[in-house]
Structure formats: C-alpha cells, structure tokens
Amino acid sequence: MSDEEDDIILSELDDDELVQQMFDDLYDGLKEEIEEGVNILLERGWQPYDILTKALVGGMTIVGKDFRDGILFVPEVLLAANAMKGGMAILKPLLAETGAPTIGKMVIGTVKGDIHDIGKNLVGMMMEGAGFEVVDLGINNPVENYLETAAAEKADIVGMSALLTTTMPYMKVVIDTMVEQGIRDDYIVLVGGAPLNEEFGKAIGADAYCRDAAVAVETAKDFVLRKHNRRAAG
Numbered sequence: 670m671s672d673e674e675d676d677i678i679l680s681e682l683d684d685d686e687l688v689q690q691m692f693d694d695l696y697d698g699l700k701e702e703i704e705e706g707v708n709i710l711l712e713r714g715w716q717p718y719d720i721l722t723k724a725l726v727g728g729m730t731i732v733g734k735d736f737r738d739g740i741l742f743v744p745e746v747l748l749a750a751n752a753m754k755g756g757m758a759i760l761k762p763l764l765a766e767t768g769a770p771t772i773g774k775m776v777i778g779t780v781k782g783d784i785h786d787i788g789k790n791l792v793g794m795m796m797e798g799a800g801f802e803v804v805d806l807g808i809n810n811p812v813e814n815y816l817e818t819a820a821a822e823k824a825d826i827v828g829m830s831a832l833l834t835t836t837m838p839y840m841k842v843v844i845d846t847m848v849e850q851g852i853r854d855d856y857i858v859l860v861g862g863a864p865l866n867e868e869f870g871k872a873i874g875a876d877a878y879c880r881d882a883a884v885a886v887e888t889a890k891d892f893v894l895r896k897h898n899r900r901a902a903g
C-alpha cells in the first residue's frame with residue numbers, strides 16, 4: 670500500500686467516494702477497512718441491504734472480472750472473500766432483525782466439488798431476514814447431506830448453490846435422487862449461482878432458478894404460500 674493510501678480517512682469521504690474506496694479495499698483484501706466502511710455507511714443511515722448489494726457485491730464483481738481475466742489469482746481472491754465476509758458479518762444480524770414470524774424452513778448448501786460460499790451465505794442471510802429458518806450445510810455437499818438434513822429438519826425448501834460450470838450438473842444428481850426416492854414433491858427445490866440460468870433450472874427439474882438473494886426470498890415466499898394453500902385446500 671502506498672503512503673498516499675495510508676492517509677485516506679474513510680469517514681471523511683462522501684458516500685460515492687467511500688463506496689469506490691471500499692471497492693478498492695475489497696480488491697486489496699483489506700478486511701478491517703471494509704468493516705470500517707460498512708460501519709460508516711450504517712451510521713450514515715444506509716440500509717443494510719443497500720450496503721450489501723452496492724458496496725460489497727459491487728466490489729466482488731470487479732474482483733470476479735479480474736480473476737476471470739487472469740489479473741488476480743486464488744490467494745488474492747481469498748483475501749477479498751475474507752474481507753467481504755467481514756462486512757457481511759456486521760450486516761447479518763441487521764438483515765435478520767425484521768422480527769418476522771418463521772414462514773418456512775430451508776436447507777441450503779453448496780454442491781459437491783464446489784467451495785464457493787459467499788453467494789450461498791448471502792442467500793441464507795436474506796432468507797433469515799425475511800423470516801425463514803435456515804439450516805446451512807456449508808460447502809462441498811454430497812446428495813446425502815441435502816436429503817438427510819431436509820428430512821430430519823422437516824424442511825420446506827432445499828436450496829443449492831453452484832459457482833462452477835463443472836459442479837452445476839451435480840444439482841441434477843440431487844434432484845434425480847429425490848425423484849428415485851419418491852420424495853421430489855415433498856420439497857420446493859430452488860437453485861442459484863452465477864453460471865446458472867432459468868433454462869438450466871428447468872432442465873434439471875428444479876422448481877425455480879433464483880438470479881440473486883432478493884429473488885430467492887421472493888420465490889421462496891411465493892412457493893411456500895402456494896404449498897400452504899394447497900395443503901389448506903386438500
């Protein structure tokens with residue numbers, strides 16, 4: 670870091686400058702600075718969701734592009750991810766603070782072979798904030814983890830995340846196993862992750878593909894409501 674950067678006092682920047690600086694700090698993997706930036710934006714009255722999407726996810730998008738283009742490598746991206754998690758940890762209780770009654774339960778995990786968890790964590794946080802109970806399976810999950818936990822927890826929703834084109838087909842393995850075991854209709858299956866799209870979601874037999882965490886929440890609410898209505902009618 671240059672001397673000039675050392676001198677930057679985050680609290681003296683205006684909102685736009687601070688967000689730009691947070692993009693740089695995320696890029697440089699500076700966790701403490703990201704945490705400070707998040708706290709400053711909160712003090713300035715920013716909504717937790719806006720900080721998450723505009724400052725943190727926005728910064729990670731830049732990291733993603735340079736990772737793709739071979740400008741950043743795994744160690745740097747890990748540091749950026751760690752900084753992002755520092756910011757997310759501050760926002761998590763605030764996003765979950767809505768006090769909404771529990772409207773359903775979701776088991777969520779990243780599929781086998783895949784260790785990306787930032788998007789999954791974000792979805793979990795937003796779902797909790799919207800009043801869902803969330804059981805987080807973590808990363809690298811084989812089919813048994815999803816099915817055993819969903820059964821034990823009596824979950825309404827099975828959520829799967831994949832960030833690699835090589836791991837996204839594993840979602841179909843999970844859904845096919847559900848079909849084989851005759852339990853497919855017991856759960857709402859939602860899938861997400863950067864390389865997926867709606868067509869893929871349909872092709873593998875998921876109930877829905879969710880573009881982002883906000884869409885995941887809306888979709889989950891919608892499906893859970895329909896499930897309850899079906900039960901009430903039947």
Ligand code: B1M
Nearest residue numbers: 733737784785786787788828830833834861862863881882
């Ligand atoms: Co990885 N990586 N990575 N990586 N990594 C990507 C995914 C990649 C696109 C980068 C690139 O080339 N541009 C590329 C995949 C290419 C491909 O498959 N075609 C890639 C690669 C190649 C790899 C490795 C193979 C690199 C290597 O080792 N050579 C390796 C694989 C390891 C493995 O999993 N086996 C690897 C490793 C890593 C790190 C460990 C360094 C780190 C992960 C750290 C962590 O997660 N704890 C990492 C990161 C950080 C990324 C990028 C830069 C950022 C991902 C991220 O966190 N995005 C990523 C580039 C990119 O995606 N642009 C990249 C922010 C997050 C908020 O977005 O996860 O999309 P996202 O989640 C969104 C939505 O997708 C959706 O909602 C979220 C919030 O809005 N969503 C869901 C996600 N899951 C959902 C589940 C749902 C619903 C919605 O269920 C209901």
